[in-house]
Amino acid sequence: MQNSSLPTVKSKGIYLLPNLLTTAGLFSGFYAVIASMNGRFEAAAIAIFVAMIFDGLDGRMARLTNTQSAFGAEYDSMADMVSFGMAPALIAYNWALQDIGKIGWLAAFIYCAGAALRLARFNTQVGIADKRYFQGLASPAAAAIVAGSVWVGQDYDIAGKDVSWLFALITAVTGLLMVSNFRYASFKEIDWRGRVNFIVMLLVVAVFVVVSVDPALILCCLFYIYACSGPVMTFRHVDKLKVSDVIGDTDIEDEPQTSQSHSEPRDK
Structure with missing residues (x-):
């Protein structure tokens, strides 16, 4: 006779659907790297935008299907x-x-480090930050x-080597914007x-039509306009600009919100 008082073993596993979308985004990013190594830069760039679509879907799908999990949140960040x-x-x-030597890979590293720091800061502020704004430029943007x-x-038909120095500046500044304190609308x-x-x-249909003319x-x-909106929004909302309004640690005084794990769009 079986003892019915034995504790029930909790089933282990991961939710398939949201993590499948996260994996699709990861694959798109990996494909972008491979395509760029083979000189297929247009395909690489498009793959990044495809990854953005999957990144926007996985969290929303987890919320809609009630399949949120700590594993999903960490996997999404990775x-x-x-x-x-x-x-x-x-x-x-x-x-x-690569045509400008150390300056080139340093600019690329500034961007990469900025993205890592941006994601780490976002993860530590989940549940306490003002949901209306992002602190710093979101990594997908x-x-x-x-x-x-x-x-x-x-x-x-613009050769990368012809705009190396300009693009190094753009890449480095974009990385710095991610770790700035500029406020960006989160929508x-x-x-x-x-x-x-x-x-x-x-109007939504008209937007799609306009974008299709020259995507x-x-x-x-x-996205350049959105990147510029952060400094503009910040400067308009402060009476006297301080260093802490641009970079550095800031105190978050908003009321704590419900903790989330893969339950909301994690637009970093």
Whole structure:
């Protein structure tokens, strides 16, 4: 006779669907590195944007299907470091920065280190930071700036070696923006499940049409504008600019929010 009082063994495993999307994003980032090593820079840049799509889907899917987990959150961060940290840095180096020696790989390293620090800071502030804003440029947006610039260069037959110094500056500054204290809109307060006016849907269609005219140039310009919005937003909301408004540690005084683990879009 079996003893019914024995404790029930909790089943172990990982949720398939959200982690499958995370793996797809990781694969896109890895593919981007391989493509850039083979000189296929346009494909590499597009792969970064594909990784951004999967990164936006995995957290939302976990929330919708109630499959949040600590494993998923950590796996997501590791995948993002590859897709939005290492991959853009290597694409930048292979496309333009290797021709200027140490300055080139140092610019790529600044970007890579900035992405790592940005992800680490984001993970430590989950649940206490103001959800309306990102502190520093989110790593997917930073990756889009680097990848978008390469994509535009390929579309307009611009050789990377001809813009090496400019691109080194762009890469390094993008890395520094990730670890800055500039406030960027997170768009997390938008109610994606709410009702909207029919005109709004027409505007959404119009946006897709405009982007399709020249995806590389338009997407690149949009992310450059977003990168510039952080300093502009910060300068407009402070009476007297201090060093702590730009870089350094800041005290977070917002009320603690519910802890999350892979339950929200983790746009780092």
